[in-house]
Amino acid sequence: MIVALIVLLAVVLLAAGFEMLLVLGLPALAYKQVFWGQLPDAAVVQKIVGGIDHTTLLAIPFFIFAANLMGSGQIARQLVGVIKALLGHTRGGMGHVVVGGSMAFGSVSGSAPATVAALGRMVYPEMRAAGYSEKFSLGLLVASAETALLIPPSITLIVYGWITGTSISKLFAGGLAVGIVLAIAFSLFVHIQAKRDGVIPGPRMGWSARLRAMWEAKWALGMPVIILGGIYSGVITPTEAAAVSVLYAIIVEMVVFRSLNWSGLFRITEESAINTAIIFVLLAMGGLISFFVTLAQVPNEIISLLQSLDAGRITFLIVVNICFFIAGMFVDPNSTLLVLVPPLYPVAMAFGIDPVHFGMIVTLNVCLGMITPPFGLDIFVASSTLNKPVADIIRGVWPFVLINLIVLMLITYIPQISLFVPKLIFG
Numbered sequence: 513m514i515v516a517l518i519v520l521l522a523v524v525l526l527a528a529g530f531e532m533l534l535v536l537g538l539p540a541l542a543y544k545q546v547f548w549g550q551l552p553d554a555a556v557v558q559k560i561v562g563g564i565d566h567t568t569l570l571a572i573p574f575f576i577f578a579a580n581l582m583g584s585g586q587i588a589r590q591l592v593g594v595i596k597a598l599l600g601h602t603r604g605g606m607g608h609v610v611v612g613g614s615m616a617f618g619s620v621s622g623s624a625p626a627t628v629a630a631l632g633r634m635v636y637p638e639m640r641a642a643g644y645s646e647k648f649s650l651g652l653l654v655a656s657a658e659t660a661l662l663i664p665p666s667i668t669l670i671v672y673g674w675i676t677g678t679s680i681s682k683l684f685a686g687g688l689a690v691g692i693v694l695a696i697a698f699s700l701f702v703h704i705q706a707k708r709d710g711v712i713p714g715p716r717m718g719w720s721a722r723l724r725a726m727w728e729a730k731w732a733l734g735m736p737v738i739i740l741g742g743i744y745s746g747v748i749t750p751t752e753a754a755a756v757s758v759l760y761a762i763i764v765e766m767v768v769f770r771s772l773n774w775s776g777l778f779r780i781t782e783e784s785a786i787n788t789a790i791i792f793v794l795l796a797m798g799g800l801i802s803f804f805v806t807l808a809q810v811p812n813e814i815i816s817l818l819q820s821l822d823a824g825r826i827t828f829l830i831v832v833n834i835c836f837f838i839a840g841m842f843v844d845p846n847s848t849l850l851v852l853v854p855p856l857y858p859v860a861m862a863f864g865i866d867p868v869h870f871g872m873i874v875t876l877n878v879c880l881g882m883i884t885p886p887f888g889l890d891i892f893v894a895s896s897t898l899n900k901p902v903a904d905i906i907r908g909v910w911p912f913v914l915i916n917l918i919v920l921m922l923i924t925y926i927p928q929i930s931l932f933v934p935k936l937i938f939g
Contacts, residue, residue, distance in 0.1 A: 536797040536847060559803045560796045567751060568674045569795065572667055573788040574754030578761045579621030580780045580787075582735070583630030585765035585772050590732035591616040592634055597725035601716035606642040607702035610635050611656045611695050618660025618691070619736040620757065622667040624882050625893045627657040632897040643711040650900060651908025654890045656698055658879035658916070661845075662691030665739055665750060665757075668845060668875050671795070675853045678867040680750045681743055685934040686868045690876060690923055697915050731764045744937060791846055798850030818859070825863045829924050832856055833877060840881015844889055848878060865927075872923055872930040880916045883909045 522539040530538075541556070582588050595612040602608055613635060617627045632653055639649040661668045664684035673680040705711075717725075726733065739757055742748040748756065765772040772780075818828060835856070839848045853874060860870045882890045885906045895902045923929055 536794065536801060536850065540797065540800045556800065559800045562799050564792050564796050564799065566674055568670060568680060569792070571665065571670050571680075571751040571754040572791060573784065574751075574758050575622045575665055575667055575670075576626075576787050576791075577781070577784040578735075578754070578757040579623050579626040579630070580784050581758070581761040581765055581772070581777075582617070582620060583626055584776065584780060585761070586769040587620070587732040587735060587761065587764060588617050588630045589634060590729035591620075592631065594726055594729045594733065596714075597717050597722045600714040603713050604699070604702040604706035604711060605714045606635065606639045607644065607652055607706060607711075608699055610639065610652050611659070611698050611702065614656035615659045615663050615691065615695055616736070618657075618663040618666075620665075620739060621660060622665040622670070624657040624660045624879070624890055627660040628654060628890050628893045629897050631657075632894060636898055642714070643709060644705075645709065646904065647908040648705055648709075649908070650894060650898070650905045651910070651912050652698070652702065654883050654888075654894045654905060654909055655912035655916070656695075657890055658882055659691045659695050661875055661879050661882070662687040662694060662872075664688055664743065665753065666875065667791075668849070668878055669871065670750065671846060671849050672853065672871045672874060674795075675798070675849065676857050676867055676871070678871055679938075682868050682934040682938055683871050684743060684750065685937050686872050686930045687875065689933040690872045690930055693922070693929060694876070694879070694916070694919050697919050698912065701911065701915055731768050734764075735760060794844075794846050794850060798846075798854075801850055801854065825865065826925070828859060828863055829865075829873065832860075832873065833920065833924060836874065836877030837880060837884070840877060840888075841884050842887055843881075845878045845881060848881060849874065866931060868934055869927040869930045873920070876916070876920050876923055880913065880920065883916070884913060885909075 521542060522535055525535045525538060592609065592613040595616055596606075596609045599605065599608040599612055610631070613631055614627050617630055618624075621627060621630070636649055636653055639652070640646065644652075660666070664687055666684070666687050669683040669687050670680060672678065673683050735757060738760060739753045742753050742756065743750055762772075762777070766777065821827075823831075835852055836848065839852060843851070857867075857870065861867070882888050885891065888909070891902060891905050891909065894900065894905050
């Protein structure tokens with residue numbers, strides 16, 4: 513009964529518009545006072561600080577910094593230019609460019625909101641000029657950015673790996689496969705929509721022109737090669753790759769392209785520090801929540817409940833998807849991970865679910881939450897970036913929510929999709 517009241521307190525705080533720091537922290541502290549009043553306050557502080565005292569998390573500020581550098585400079589623009597040269601002539605042309613461009617930028621940023629902000633102003637006018645409706649253009653732009661959470665180096669996968677102790681490199685490999693599946697699903701819908709609307713493909717570029725476009729973008733293409741090639745070859749760790757990406761982005765934008773000066777660098781550094789602080793405050797609270805979830809033996813209670821209902825693995829995965837879908841409608845992605853993964857992950861392991869497979873299910877649910885009304889984060893980022901009403905964007909995302917749900921079902925019940933690439937690379 514008391515636990516239910518504490519959960520209710522969190523819901524009330526969320527509905528009242530409190531910051532997520534307080535929505536997560538106050539119920540945890542209330543639980544401590546009620547059940548573990550004898551626990552020293554110093555131990556609570558230790559758990560909060562310990563929540564972010566992990567070398568794996570160093571990758572997050574570096575990738576955030578690198579994404580902001582590329583989004584404000586020429587790297588993002590050149591990556592989109594290469595995708596346009598390769599796909600612009602196909603049926604659905606610019607629609608495929610949006611999907612491919614989101615994957616390309618995601619491969620160097622790991623952030624869906626950063627992808628929306630960086631690509632929005634570039635590709636939205638061209639989609640409208642190509643003949644796509646405003647509703648479809650907005651929906652595709654917001655939904656395609658989801659692939660950034662799956663394509664390495666995904667910040668979401670880094671957080672999941674930190675919470676569960678799963679190999680980041682294996683998660684990146686699984687995310688690559690799932691991200692490609694989601695992108696193919698979006699591209700199929702783009703093809704159908706382009707045919708329905710009579711969208712005229714762009715002019716076909718010869719291979720000489722395509723190779724020239726790739727050569728001109730060699731510095732931009734070097735970023736994903738360094739990050740992904742370095743990680744999968746074993747030369748550098750994901751954290752080291754994040755640091756290298758920042759150094760590479762600074763050199764390319766300031767020295768090669770000369771698109772960034774010192775004042776711009778200081779401004780981007782400040783913005784990145786603020787974004788990092790927001791995430792790490794939530795992660796610190798997540799450390800405290802995980803501690804109390806363990807003390808309360810919540811995973812054991814969930815397992816006992818499922819056993820009493822004679823529920824199996826399939827039922828559990830259905831429950832997981834429902835919980836994440838509902839949470840994603842109201843709570844930001846990192847908070848969703850911090851609240852739901854600690855109690856559900858041990859149950860998944862008890863059912864024999866591979867941790868990488870479970871990570872793909874969780875991350876794809878987080879992707880869905882990013883575009884699901886009423887509080888999908890990418891919806892508001894697109895509204896701010898493009899100066900479009902939130903209601904217009906929501907009308908455009910519904911078909912993509914349905915596509916996402918279909919892909920989620922495939923990933924949930926066909927684990928080989930998530931595990932094929934990790935097993936191929938790591939055995």
